[in-house]
Amino acid sequence: MPSIKDRVKPQTGLHVSILGMALRKLLKKLYVPEKSAIPVCILLVASYGQMTDFSISTSRAVIMMILLLAADLFERTYDGKNALALAAVIILLQKPFALFSCSFLLSFGAMAGIYLVLPVLEQVWFGDPWAKRRKRRRLHHLDRELLANKRTGRFRIFCRQQGQKIGQMLLVSSSVQLTTLPVVLYFFFEIPLYGIVINLFVIPLSSLLVVFSFVGGVIGCICLPAAKFILSNAFWLLKLYEQICLIFQKLPGHMQIFGRPVWWQLLLYYLMLILVLFCLMYLLYKIDEAEYQRLPLQPEKNRKKLKYIGKVLPVLCIIFIVHIPSGTFEMTMLDVGQGDGIYLHTPAHQDILIDGGSTSEKQVGKYRILPFLKSKGIRQIDYLIATHADEDHINGLEELLKLSGDGYKIRQLLLPDVADKKQSGYVLLRKAAKQKHIPVRYLSTGSYFRSGGVSFFCLNPSAGSSFDSANAESITLSMQYQDFSCLFTGDLEGAGEEALQRIVSSSPLRQSYHIPEHYTVLKVAHHGSKNSTGEELLDILKPEYALISCGRKNRYGHPHRELLDRLADTGAEIQRTDEKGALSVILRNGKPCVTGYLDNQDNQISKNK
Structure with a gap:
């Protein structure tokens, strides 16, 4: 931006x-x-x-x-x-x-x-x-x-x-x-508060x-x-x-995030602006006419009306273009190329970001994730979650942490509670969080937090555990909201997937961790690698939708054909960011509606035709 x-x-x-x-x-x-x-x-x-x-x-x-x-x-x-x-x-x-x-x-x-x-x-x-x-x-x-x-x-x-x-x-x-x-708001999602003064x-x-x-x-x-x-x-x-500009940039509130207004807000704004201008012109005409007729009181009354309209106009402008947050659950799997980035919005107006990184896109946090957040009018991330320390999951999060305070802030950073906390990725995240005075918490199996009726249970990793690979220690979150459920798996595979399979196979543990009979949405692990998300695990999870985050024509060949066949055998509807761009999940009357960004663009083109 x-x-x-x-x-x-x-x-x-x-x-x-x-x-x-x-x-x-x-x-x-x-x-x-x-x-x-x-x-x-x-x-x-x-x-x-x-x-x-x-x-x-x-x-x-x-x-x-x-x-x-x-x-x-x-x-x-x-x-x-x-x-x-x-x-x-x-x-x-x-x-x-x-x-x-x-x-x-x-x-x-x-x-x-x-x-x-x-x-x-x-x-x-x-x-x-x-x-x-x-x-x-x-x-x-x-x-x-x-x-x-x-x-x-x-x-x-x-x-x-x-x-x-x-x-x-x-x-x-x-x-x-x-x-x-x-x-300006439609294209940049924010305005410089001191822009008029800088012009002087x-x-x-x-x-x-x-x-x-x-x-x-x-x-x-x-x-x-x-x-x-x-x-x-x-x-x-x-x-x-x-x-x-740098001097004004250091002043508090120098950049105000409003989000992208929708078409009816733009129309309403300009209609109101035209209406106010006509009202001002009419009052000015009345003042001129009263002064010409030498009526002493009428011009003064109209001048008071002018001042009143002048005070109300800025407030009306902001009302008609401010972003209106959704009152329901929303989920977006961002198109970050070869990497991961998932945004969640809860009915309590809390915002959560799970991972944010890419190996195919440069400065993915600054130029892809942050613009998306600003377009939603988000000024605060309540939970920033790094599932594990791989670059394609955290390099954008590091950028967001460093930019925190520049119009928006991050409340908490959540990391996996593993034995090796000195991995370079975790060290960089903790260092960036410390510089911005952001508290760091650790998640392990059994950890739980709730936001606006949305509950999150951590199913992996076990506290203080050690794995052969960083992928196996990925934070795995089971999310439940009313009848909608989602499993976030990071790059889970190997020993970590086996630990998850033991939990979801145990009736007492399923009841303890509020694991549903089947998941509405499965975030497919490791960008669709053939070594992750095995057949036995899929038979237990039984997802309705399988979302895959991967880069177009990536060098790893993700998603692999073997995995796609396994997902197809379970009857899951497969959605991929390399084919449809960012994937959006919105609950309408309790039922999920999964759409891709490119689907929306095709619909708009067909409507215009």
Whole structure:
């Protein structure tokens, strides 16, 4: 996921505008006629777009800039809204699916906020054009009085002017945030809390950054040492940006996780935003009309309504896009490639992660597991369980532990209670947990915990036991919720599988550990290895569904044909992450519904057709 440095709200296409207008001013100062200067500017802007391969945001800015320059060239009025609409049409004619891309929605959403929302907010805060003129005249007389005081007059005028600029920038940033907030949450699942404030430092310096970069690039074609000196200024500006972001990143709550809103929340959000804007415009009209008729009380009442709506608007926005957690049991076997990662959500709104690692995907915790958790709006993992110390089960968990506290936290780390606790994998997990002050607990046969009606019994390993292989010591959890049951086996095989078979074959032990007559879901051990999940064990477990986590075309050949045949003989429905992506199990009216991510995508494509 992008960090806070990547998530500062961009003024999309700002660099194109800076380049175009800067060149136009330069040519004007050189006394180049406008009839010649404007075509040169258009050529430069188009060339810049070609150089950047006409990305969506750059294409939008280039088209609008060319329309602005062409309007001046032909002495026509430029309308930003029409130019924005024309740019959208041109881009979508070339790339129809750009409508669903993050860059298109953010770029055009930001400009829509500036053209549609900003004028309304400006009238709310600064009044109509007539009120602005009266205020400017009043401030002009005040400035003359302040200038009479030579000690503090100029300083007070400077402070007031800077305050006005900051207020205007805050309004611009707020307008952009209002129109793009749902898009940001849909694609990134979180928002930087201090993004608007960071823009106050970033945007004023962006003009210098663009100028230094452009001039340095041009001079570099002539004199490389001079270009290095100029570009060094751009480098230090970028370092300043980075340091500013790092400072804000250390502040509490700098990143707020909301999860991915569903389609009806997006629709409701924009409908409410439009309704509020119309209400504000209507109240502003009433205030203007009352002031024109010189009614003293009515404008004051309407101004109070404006302030009330302004306070309620942010709350309404959050309500309509916040993720609504499910009130039932959910389970997802994540597609982590060649590895394991299982997420559980209980009716008590507790979240559990069993394993999280991969040998085929790099930084699987940061780029696969954590984005999934954020998309669900999860800010806390109640139990982080590592079944054993193999890399394909824990390297992502180590990343999650190190990232804990960055918008979300982990309450407990659960490890197997085996004799050899000094294995490198366990040492790394405990070290990461200690740095984040996360308590570590150990599970062994008979360990038990409960969450929102969901019970978990540990069936393996025995306390202080020692095995020939790490796979055999895998934590094995028997889960029960109402009539739904699931057995999580990690990479269980060999002596560990034999110990599990002895437990599930014993009637007293089955009763003691609340083992059901048959399991609804079996998490197949060791990614479908032929040496695990034997026929005798399957005859006892009798699973309805068998879920296999493995990487596509992995070098181990998982799942093996022998195991698939054994599962088919038991009548279990086999679901695999290498074929269907992430596997989701949701209880509907007490019955499990197992679907793959690719199944959902195929359904959406067929519906669109």
